[in-house]
Amino acid sequence: MKDLIDSIRQFSAEREWQTFHSPKNLSMALSIEASEIMEHFQWLTCEQSQNLPEKKRRQVTEEIGDVMIYLTNLSDKLGVDPVEAAKEKLEKAKLRYPVEKAKGVASKYNDFD
Secondary structure, three states, X not given: OHHHHHHHHHHHHHHOOHHHOOHHHHHHHHHHHHHHHHHHHOOOOHHHHHOOOHHHHHHHHHHHHHHHHHXXXXXXXXXXXXXXXXXXXXXXXXXXXXXXXXXXXXXXXHHOO
């Protein structure tokens, strides 16, 4: 993670883009890039989405890279460790979605009996 953060910082510094990379702008860019991932799957069946042709898979891979860069940059600006944030969120999810209630069920936690 540190190498990626350092690379993103250097890339931005070389272009003098730091002034544009406010949390507001980065969060908007992150959302846009995530939407670009969805665009590749629009109108595909579930099966088609799991068996992408190689060209489409490369395009989705590039968009995932964009999302990772913006998420990492945003996390860096806010002083958030994204790996730790994900681990903490997973622990909360384990409490909200206990195996005995959530296994094989797509319901939201507040819809459990």
